[in-house]
Amino acid sequence: MEERLIKIGITQGDSNGIGYEVILKSFNDERMFELCTPILYGSPKLVAYYGKILESSEIASPAVHNITDAQKAVHEKLNIMRCIDDSVYAEPGKPTEASGKAALDSLEAACADLSRGVIDVLLTAPINKHNIQSEKFRFPGHTEYLEKKFNNGTYSSLMILLNESLRVALVTGHIPLADIKKHLTAGLIRSRLDLFDEALRQDFGIIRPRIAVLSLNPHAGDNGVIGDEEATIIKPAIDEATEDGILAFGPYPADGFFGAQTYRQFDGVLAMYHDQGLAPFKALAMDYGVNFTAGLPIIRTSPAHGTAYDIVGKNIANENSFRHALYAALDIYRNRKSYQEASLNPLRRQYVDRSGDRETLDLTPD
Secondary structure: OOOOOEEEEEEOOOOOOOHHHHHHHHOOOHHHHHOEEEEEEEOHHHHHHHHHHHHOOOOOOOOEEEEOOHHHOOOOOEEEEEOOOOOOOOOOOOOOHHHHHHHHHHHHHHHHHHHOOOOOEEEEOOOOOOOOOOOOOOOOOHHHHHHHHHOOOOOOOEEEEEOOOOEEEEOOOOOOHHHHHHHOOHHHHHHHHHHHHHHHHHOOOOOOOEEEEEOOOHHHHHOOOOOOHHHHHHHHHHHHHHHOOOEEEEEEOHHHHHHOOHHHHOOEEEEOOHHHHHHHHHHHHOOOOEEEEEOOOOOEEEEOOOOOHHHOOOOOOOOHHHHHHHHHHHHHHHHHHHHHHHHHOOOOOOEEEOOOOOOEEEOOOO
16 A cells, blocks of 8 residues: 655744745755655745745746645645735845744644644744744744643653754753753753653664763863862763663763764764754754754654845755755654554563473463
């Protein structure tokens, strides 16, 4: 039987950023439609506007299909799920209140369909974290919004930046640098190690993942000369995780760790704070980087870049990060499905009766 194509819901992001450009460029290649059924939550009018800008540089726009119900999506076309008011117009490169509201409208519509199973995975285009703020959205970013929406009181989430050779997760996310120390505890690090280990197994198909843990202080504290968090917080968390079977190592000083490419020896790297992990990652993998929100019952990826207002409308935005975010979402969906199927009915104990002349294997249900 032919496998059903995965339905991927795509949010438009900030309508004045490069979201529409990288989306249209990605689906300009017809082979993309062999991988999934894409549904863009946005505006047919904005699609047409940005499509004309691309065509002015002789870049063809993909075939589109306008819908008002995601269940009516068709194959081999970019389905446009109308969820943005037609009064919204494009102002390329300008963060406006209207573009922030449009970004939220797109996100809410896609999440609603994700919740009811109409789409399989979520791919989010970049938002402006300032102009999207409203009564409905009071979060530092997508990660925290999705955690609140889908956690059901039992799930936490973990931000992972990834490419083909590097996966970086964060202990603390979108919090001020001055507040990191008061948030950092051995319990928090341990919980992040648990989530990271589970994601590497479940979402990336790695049987025995090796995780490197970075230090907080320069030179890993130099035995307490530059700080003692390594000895009092980080190392105890690593030791506890190791005792429970997680292959965690460190803490490693971040500068030498990335400079010497030690990350290539591990399946994942756990950084203590946002810029410690993301600055080297983006220096190494900006054009192909993917942001994945692990630890949730849903699958969400996004490109590693932002709205890039300075290049909107110039037809120079690179779609590779968006395209790789799509590939990652599809791979993670399949990996998670395979993992869940393999874990659903584990092999039960088999009993062999050797009491008589003939050995008998008892296969009756437990």
